[in-house]
Amino acid sequence: MTALWQRHPVGIVGLGLIGGSLGLDLLARGATVRALVHRQATADRARQRGLASEVSTDPAVLRDCALVVLALPLDRLLEPSAALLAALPPAAVITDVGSVKGPVLAAWTARLGPERASRFVASHPMAGTTQAGVEAGAAGLFRGRPWVATPGADTDPAALAVVAELAEAVGARWLTCAAADHDRAVALISHLPVLVSAALLQAADHGAAAAPALDAGAATLPQLVRLLASSGFADTSRVxxxxxxxxxxxxxxxxxxLLAALGQYRQALADLEQLVASESWPELLASLAEAQRLRPQFL
Amino acid sequence: MTALWQRHPVGIVGLGLIGGSLGLDLLARGATVRALVHRQATADRARQRGLASEVSTDPAVLRDCALVVLALPLDRLLEPSAALLAALPPAAVITDVGSVKGPVLAAWTARLGPERASRFVASHPMAGTTQAGVEAGAAGLFRGRPWVATPGADTDPAALAVVAELAEAVGARWLTCAAADHDRAVALISHLPVLVSAALLQAADHGAAAAPALDAGAATLPQLVRLLASSGFADTSRVxxxxxxxxxxxxxxxxxxLLAALGQYRQALADLEQLVASESWPELLASLAEAQRLRPQFL
Structure with a gap:
């Protein structure tokens, strides 16, 4: 039996990195793709790039779509326009690509109402790059990358299967989990590192700020930290x-x-600091050996 | 005028990554290199690899050296053997390559006594790789890398110039600063990142430890953090x-x-956490923009 995306038009709302890449992959597999975008200039460029079979700024473009992918930024996903809500075909399976799942599931369950909410599948294809916008979409973006769905208690298993077929068609690795677990996981492995890494840059700058050089020819501390930082600092400060x-x-x-993850992190760092302060060198060695053992599990 | 390392034999104590690389570079430039190593197996292999003109486990190999480079691990540098101390030619300029400078300068000033201590030049070529041991030495290791010297109040400027000539001969970028500033700088940009990064691995593991999956088919939180971690997490957790x-x-x-650097870091992270907790989004944006602006200064 063929998949739903092969038998009916697929709607994509937004043609940025995720929406545009999905359009390219689905067209290459023979799907009919109808895309709704916000601005006329985006529609013109998306047509030139061939990101969808039909591109429009008119929500009516979503007519007859049996599956609609909301490829919108998180803020617009959480506050969808009335025109978009009205244009979604009542029987369509609807999914999203937001990087946070609990709030999206709650917002769309409330907006769609009990009967239609069962066909809303909250999902997150994890295929980020630093690119964004209508120029960013690229074929093959999802290949080998996780595509996480977070079904609620009332999510229709048939709707979930429709989105799974979509994810698998573009080569993604499908997995499901509770929305709360997804959000805790991305807090720990994606959002926490940004703050941990930003604080390192600020500490290196602020910690070096005060000291003048002792001699005329000598480097000052603010100069030294900049001259001596090597690849380890570059890696740790990248995100x-x-x-x-x-x-x-x-x-x-x-x-x-994220606040819960920061709490976990604060505790882990305080434990390490305590080992240094108390000169507990065998215990510090054991703790660093644990970190060394853990890392391959995350690669 | 030719440099001291061109006119007299250079002694190298230890033929690991730094000592072996220095031996290769100096031999390639026509120097006579006499190396003292700890174990006979190291001496045999160092001879096979051609790391020095003469290699021995007998401290007498350092006879007639006008410049001796102590390329020892930090613990052995801080507790040199009586045999090594006795074998150092009394008039030689002595330098080291330790990654911490205050304690090295203090230890060697005390051991050499007031007259000879003026010819001890504490220095740190910053050319680490993950390799170590007699197999690690490689030609060209120092090219373009900083070589920091931390002269004390009594350091003879002529001795400092001798080591500067050595550093420049192997293509390093010579700079000087106070030992305390060196140690504060490497704490901020080299030692702090190790703990910051290790704590991230531990937080991601411990923070995910407790939660069971809600459904049979669903991924658990410990599985999720491992499956969803991407290149950003890999970079931030590398060191x-x-x-x-x-x-x-x-x-x-x-x-x-390091404890001072950890204090600076704790404050920077607490400030970021406070902005998230108080939902001060414009201020968080400004703080992350500061981090973005700082990073290119450290590359």
């Missing part, structure tokens, strides 16, 4: 030196799990 | 997952500056 808007939106969208 | 012995020795050797 902290990234796009500030993105970091802020992540924190805003996943605030509670 | 924390490195050699635990090295991390422990760094902390031991530079404890006070």
């Amino acid at each position: 902290g030196g990234g796009n500030p808007e993105l970091g802020m939106l992540m924190a805003q969208g996943n605030r509670e799990p | 924390g997952g490195g050699n635990p012995e090295l991390g422990m020795l760094m902390a031991q050797g530079n404890r006070e500056p």
Whole structure:
């Protein structure tokens, strides 16, 4: 039996990195893709790039779509326009690609109402790059990457299967979990590192700020930290030196799990600091050996 | 005028990564290199690899050397053997390559006594790789890398110039600073990142430890953090997952500056956490923008 995306038009709302990449992959597999975008300039460029079979700024473009993918930024996903809600075909399976799942599931369950909410599948294809916008979409983006769905208690298993078929068609690795677990996981492995890394840059700068050089020819501490920082510092500070808007939106969208992750982190670092302060060298060695043992599990 | 290393034999004590690389570079430039190593097996292999003109386990090999480079691990540098001390030619300029400078300068000033201590030049070529041992030495290791000297109040400027000529001969970027500033700088940009990064691995593991999956088919939180961690997590956790012995020795050797750096870091992270907790989004955006602006200064 063929998948739903093969038998009916697929709607994509938003043609940024995720929406555009999905359009390219689905067209290459023979699907009919109807895309709704916000601005006329985006529609023009998306047509030139061939990101969808039909692109429009008119929500009516979603007519007859049996599956609609909401590929919107998190803020617009949480506050969808009335025109978009009205244009969604009543029987369609609807999914999203937001990086936070609890708030999205709650917002769309409330907006769609009990009967239609069972066909809403909260999901998160984890295929980020630093690119964004209508130029960013690229074929093959999802290949080998996780695509996490977070069904609620009332999610229709048939709707979940429709989205799983979509994810598998573009080569993603499908998995499901509770929305709360997804949000806790991305807080720990994606949002926490941004703050941990940004604080390192600030500590290196602020910690070196005060000291004058002792001799005329000697390097000052602010100069030294900049001259001596090597590849280890560069790696550890990379995500902290990234796009500030993105970091802020992540924190805003996943605030509670991020605060819990920060609490866990604070405790782990305090334990290490205590071992240094108390000169507990065998215990510090054991703790660093634990970190060394853990890392391959995350690669 | 030719440099001292061109006119007289150069002694190297220890033929690990730094000592072996220095031997290769100096031999390639026509120097006579006499190396003292601890074990006979190391001496045999060093001869096979051609790391020095003469290699021995007998301290007498250092006879007639006008410049001796102590390329020893930090613990052996801080507790040199009586045999080594006795074998150092009384008029020689002596330098070291230790990653911490205050304790080395203090230890060697005390051991050499007031007259000879003026010819001890504490220095730190910053050319680490993950390799170690007699197989690690490689030509060209120092090219373009900083070589920091930390002269004391009594250091003879002529001795300092001798070591500067050595550093420049192998292509390093020579700079000088106060020993305390060196140690504070490497605490901030080299030793602090190890603990910051190790704590991230531990937080991701411990923070995910408790939760069971809600459904039979669903991924658990400990599975999720491992499946969803991407390149950002890999980068931020790299140095924390490195050699635990090295991390422990760094902390031991530079404890006070590291504790000060940890204090600076704790404050920077607490400030970021407070902005998230109080939902101060414009201020969080400004703080992350500061981190973004800082990072290129450290690359």
